Amino acid sequence: MLCINSIFKLFKRPLYIDDVIEQMEYAGSSSVFIISLVCLFVGMALSLQLSAELGRLGLKMYTGKVVGIAVIREIGPLVTALVFIGRVGAGQTAEIGSMILGHQIDTLRVYGIDPVKKVVIPRVIASVLMLPCLTIIGDLICLFGGYYIAVFVSNQSGSFYWSSIIRELNFQNVFSGVIKPFIFGYLISCISCFYGLTTHGGAKGLRTSTTKAVVTSIVVVIAMDFILTRILLYALGFSV
Amino acid sequence: MIVFDNVWFSYGEREIFKGISFRAKFDERVALLGESGSGKTTILKLIVGLIKPDRGRIFIDGVDITELSEEELIPIRRKFSIVFQEGALFDSLPVKENVAFFMRELLKIPDDEIYSRVSELLRLVGVQGSEELMPEQLSGGMHRRVAIARALSVGKTKMFLYDEPTAGLDPINSQRIISLIEDLANREKTGFMIITHVVYVAWQLCNRFIFVENGNLVFDGNKDELISTEIPAVKNFIKELFFKVK
Numbered sequence: 001m002l003c004i005n006s007i008f009k010l011f012k013r014p015l016y017i018d019d020v021i022e023q024m025e026y027a028g029s030s031s032v033f034i035i036s037l038v039c040l041f042v043g044m045a046l047s048l049q050l051s052a053e054l055g056r057l058g059l060k061m062y063t064g065k066v067v068g069i070a071v072i073r074e075i076g077p078l079v080t081a082l083v084f085i086g087r088v089g090a091g092q093t094a095e096i097g098s099m100i101l102g103h104q105i106d107t108l109r110v111y112g113i114d115p116v117k118k119v120v121i122p123r124v125i126a127s128v129l130m131l132p133c134l135t136i137i138g139d140l141i142c143l144f145g146g147y148y149i150a151v152f153v154s155n156q157s158g159s160f161y162w163s164s165i166i167r168e169l170n171f172q173n174v175f176s177g178v179i180k181p182f183i184f185g186y187l188i189s190c191i192s193c194f195y196g197l198t199t200h201g202g203a204k205g206l207r208t209s210t211t212k213a214v215v216t217s218i219v220v221v222i223a224m225d226f227i228l229t230r231i232l233l234y235a236l237g238f239s240v
Numbered sequence: 241m242i243v244f245d246n247v248w249f250s251y252g253e254r255e256i257f258k259g260i261s262f263r264a265k266f267d268e269r270v271a272l273l274g275e276s277g278s279g280k281t282t283i284l285k286l287i288v289g290l291i292k293p294d295r296g297r298i299f300i301d302g303v304d305i306t307e308l309s310e311e312e313l314i315p316i317r318r319k320f321s322i323v324f325q326e327g328a329l330f331d332s333l334p335v336k337e338n339v340a341f342f343m344r345e346l347l348k349i350p351d352d353e354i355y356s357r358v359s360e361l362l363r364l365v366g367v368q369g370s371e372e373l374m375p376e377q378l379s380g381g382m383h384r385r386v387a388i389a390r391a392l393s394v395g396k397t398k399m400f401l402y403d404e405p406t407a408g409l410d411p412i413n414s415q416r417i418i419s420l421i422e423d424l425a426n427r428e429k430t431g432f433m434i435i436t437h438v439v440y441v442a443w444q445l446c447n448r449f450i451f452v453e454n455g456n457l458v459f460d461g462n463k464d465e466l467i468s469t470e471i472p473a474v475k476n477f478i479k480e481l482f483f484k485v486k
Contacts, residue, residue, distance in 0.1 A: 014345075102331075103324035110288050110322050111342045111394065112314035 006124050006190060009117050016122050023126035027088045031134055035083050039138040042079050043145025046070060051154035063156060064164030067146040072168065072177040076139035078225055081184040083138075084131055085217040089192040092123050093213040096196025097206045105197070115197070124189040131185030132178060139177065172236040180228055184221050191217045241265055242287055242399075242433075247296035249282060256282050258455040259296065264448075266319075266398040267431040271442030273459075273477060274452035280435040281325070283452070284401050287433075288320055289313040321397040325404040327387030329375040335362070335386050336371035342394045361389040365420060381413030388420060400425065400432035406441050418444055439478050451477065 050063050096119060099105050105115045143165060151158040195213035199205050242264045249257040256279040264270050272280045285291045286298055289305050298305050300316050308316065329338045339358045343349060362368045365385040370378065378386065384405055391400070402421065406414040418441060425432055436442050442449060449466045451459035451474045459466070459474045469475060 098331075102326065103328035104330055106285070106290050107322075107324060107328045109290060109310070110317050110320070111346060112311075112317060113342075113345055114310070 005116055006121055009121060016118055019122035020125050023122045024130055027126045028130035028133060031084065031087050032137060034087055035080055035134050035138045036141045038083050039079060039142040040145040042075060043071065043142035044149045046075065047146035047149035051150060060154065060156060061160060063150050064161035065168060068143065068165035068168040069173060071139055071142045072173050076142055077135050077177055077180040077184065080135040080138040081131065081181065081188065081221050082218065084134065085188055085214055088127065089188045089217050090210050090214050092189065092192040093196040093210045094206065096193055097199030097209050100197060100199045101202065101206065120193040123193055124186060127185040127189035128182055132181040135181040176232045180225065183224060183228065187220055187224060188217045191220060241301060243299040245297040247286065247293045247298060249293050255455055260457050262450060262457055262460060264433065268448055269425065269431050269446040270433045270448045270450060271446035272433060272435045272450050272452065273439065273442060276437060278452045280452055281403050284322065284403055284435060287401065288317050288322060319398040320401050321391035322401040323387045323391050323403065323405060325407060327383040329383060329387060331375055335373050338386060339390045339393055346394055361392055365389045380409050381416060384417055385420065397428065397430060399430055402432060402434040404435055406436065406438060414441065421445060
């Protein structure tokens with residue numbers, strides 16, 4: 001209901017642009033460091049594993065190609081979304097939950113301000129806009145981590161690594177990787193706000209709703225990733 | 241006029257009210273008394289339509305609010321100024337923005353006018369000079385006073401609703417809040433409904449007392465009736481009052 005409600009109320013006045021910008025700053029620029037850090041290590045680990053396995057088959061030169069496809073289509077969007085759940089989604093649930101417990105949401109309602117418009121929609125817009133941006137940054141850092149391992153540990157050619165990746169930057173791969181974060185951002189934010197708004201029962205209730213929001217978001221994002229992958233592979237003409 | 245007509249309400253399995261009925265005029269000074277968890281705050285939430293009763297009717301100025309939508313409830317809610325327990329200030333905004341919040345959202349007046357009204361309201365409640373402080377930097381008493389200033393910010397009210405306005409405050413700050421509530425009621429020529437479990441606060445401020453116990457209104461009367469009541473739960477509750485009066 002909240003997902004549908006937030007779409008219907010998206011363009012109704014007032015628009016609360018300042019709140020959207022504030023939430024974009026919280027969801028976006030404040031998350032860049034942690035997402036970069038996680039993606040760097042994921043990229044390095046992926047490159048290390050692939051170099052070892054492909055090296056045994058004499059196919060080490062394909063490390064860049066496989067890292068590129070895996071990161072752009074799958075690992076980048078998923079890892080970024082999972083970090084986003086832990087950092088931004090949990091924060092949204094905790095913040096809205098504490099507003100419920102502190103009667104701040106009731107105060108808004110008493111004065112005729114719709115909490116969905118004022119509190120939920122700016123967070124949903126911020127998540128939908130910022131997660132794709134964070135995913136692009138995460139993808140680049142992930143690829144850079146892979147490059148570091150491929151060149152300085154696995155002794156491969158750096159220019160060949162990048163040229164293999166650039167060859168994979170076609171419409172199908174980029175579209176697969178870019179469309180997912182929009183949907184993930186929307187789902188994460190709706191789930192987090194829903195659990196925040198339904199918080200009750202003091203500090204224990206806040207803990208429960210934050211945990212539920214994180215667990216539900218993780219499961220929904222991973223399941224949705226599978227569904228989207230299946231749909232996109234079919235729609236973009238890949239054979240499985 | 242607020243009218244509760246055979247109102248039933250439960251939180252899940254837990255029954256809070258089993259058919260309560262009462263009437264209160266906007267210019268009355270009513271205290272809602274009862275032990276913690278007896279449903280006093282629930283009455284305030286029912287009055288402003290934040291929650292709906294399971295059964296029964298609630299009328300505000302003759303309008304049955306039990307079936308109204310959120311938008312239809314807006315003019316009903318504007319008749320009241322509600323101050324929730326602990327103030328419910330917005331944590332991320334400084335004092336002046338907290339007080340300015342609803343003026344900015346609802347009245348659409350220029351910033352200069354908003355800030356001059358904010359200063360005036362903060363002076364009225366005795367917390368002038370705290371405009372730039374964040375809510376976490378305020379003492380409990382200042383918190384309540386800023387919340388009262390915010391409740392006054394959007395214009396004339398018909399009745400103030402206070403939820404535990406002195407809870408957790410020391411006696412000096414409690415007395416300041418009591419004086420402020422009384423002064424505001426006299427100045428605005430309105431009544432108020434106050435929830436408290438401190439019977440002495442109710443005694444000082446109100447002339448009508450409603451006692452809630454086990455989902456029922458077991459007492460509804462004035463000061464004389466309160467001190468002469470034979471209802472055991474109420475007698476036990478007001479023991480503190482006799483001690484203070486002595």
